[in-house]
Amino acid sequence: MFLLLIILLLIFAAGCGKTSNHSNEDNSDHVTQAPSVTESPPFAFERDHVTKAIIYMNASERIIAELTDSDSLNRLGKLLDHARVISGAAPDDLLYTIVLESGDEVSRALDVTGNGSVFTDQTTKSSYELDKKGFEKFVAELKAITASNFEPKIDFDFPPGADSDEEAVIALVKKTMEAMVNKNMDEFHANLEHPDQDYLDFLIDTYRLYRFTELELIEPFDASNGRKNIRIRFEYEEDGAIGNSGYIFTSRKNKEGNWKIENID
Numbered sequence: 001m002f003l004l005l006i007i008l009l010l011i012f013a014a015g016c017g018k019t020s021n022h023s024n025e026d027n028s029d030h031v032t033q034a035p036s037v038t039e040s041p042p043f044a045f046e047r048d049h050v051t052k053a054i055i056y057m058n059a060s061e062r063i064i065a066e067l068t069d070s071d072s073l074n075r076l077g078k079l080l081d082h083a084r085v086i087s088g089a090a091p092d093d094l095l096y097t098i099v100l101e102s103g104d105e106v107s108r109a110l111d112v113t114g115n116g117s118v119f120t121d122q123t124t125k126s127s128y129e130l131d132k133k134g135f136e137k138f139v140a141e142l143k144a145i146t147a148s149n150f151e152p153k154i155d156f157d158f159p160p161g162a163d164s165d166e167e168a169v170i171a172l173v174k175k176t177m178e179a180m181v182n183k184n185m186d187e188f189h190a191n192l193e194h195p196d197q198d199y200l201d202f203l204i205d206t207y208r209l210y211r212f213t214e215l216e217l218i219e220p221f222d223a224s225n226g227r228k229n230i231r232i233r234f235e236y237e238e239d240g241a242i243g244n245s246g247y248i249f250t251s252r253k254n255k256e257g258n259w260k261i262e263n264i265d
Contacts, residue, residue, distance in 0.1 A: 043121065043128045045081035045100075047073065052101040055142065059094050059111075062241040065142040079135050080110070080119070083128035090120045090127035096139065143240020150237035152181045152209045165221065166228070168259045173230050173249045176261055180210050193252070193260040200264055208238045216246060226252045227262065 053067040053076055067073055076098075091114040098110040098119070109122040117132040154177055161167030172191055179188035183204050189195040216231035233246045250263045 040085040040126070042085065043080055043083040043126075045077040046102075047077045047081070049102040049104070050077070050100050051103050054099045054101070055139065056097040056099070057239070057241040059097060060243065062238075062243040064096070064139065064146060064241045075138060079131055079138060080128075083119070083130060086118060086127050086129055090114065090118050140240075146242060147237060147240045150209060150211065150235075150242065152211055152237075154178065154181065154212045156213060156215055158215060159218075165259070166218065169228050169230065169251045170218070172251055172259050172261065173232070176249065176264075177210075177212050177232065180204060181212070191261050193254055193262045200261075203264060206238075208236045211235045211237075228252070228259075 096112040120127040214233035219229040
């Protein structure tokens, strides 16, 4: 009986040892697998190095503002500096692009998305929280300044025409451009080959304002179709942003032998 009791005690002791060892192994595994918690650094605006900031509308070349003065750069810096990193993928609804330029000619592009609540540094691919209300107010002020400073006009002089027909086409194109600058629909229609049609009304019936900046080319008369093209470059202001583009003014004679605008493209 005494021998049996000793055997039972030995078995019990061995079982406790295994349980304890197993528990220690579990604890050891748990400690090894625990993830380390690290916080990513916030965005650094580096105001001492930023010499210019350009704010573009969407991803296009339409510029809202070029900031070089200290007050504007400081305001932008307060909105961006120390912004917290966000986890996960950033939204892709691109609203603005901010390009920060430094004195050492290094540029950083920041894409503003998330309806204005997120910006992504395209250099590091890190995304950060953005003070949406503060940034919207800042951009709205810049747009208002850009719109108020934009002057619609023809900002160049035409050369003399090579012949009487070219003189007539130049005069026609100039009058059409003036109508576009002044948003005078009646004068605009009077210059068209088909004045009773509205196929080009979208050029005037718009919030877009025009500043014609350059005579790019007066093309030779095309005898095969009776057309003569003049290429014009222009700047336009729309929604507080300025873009650059160009139109081809195509003219040809009507049945009465007068030059009229056939198309603007």
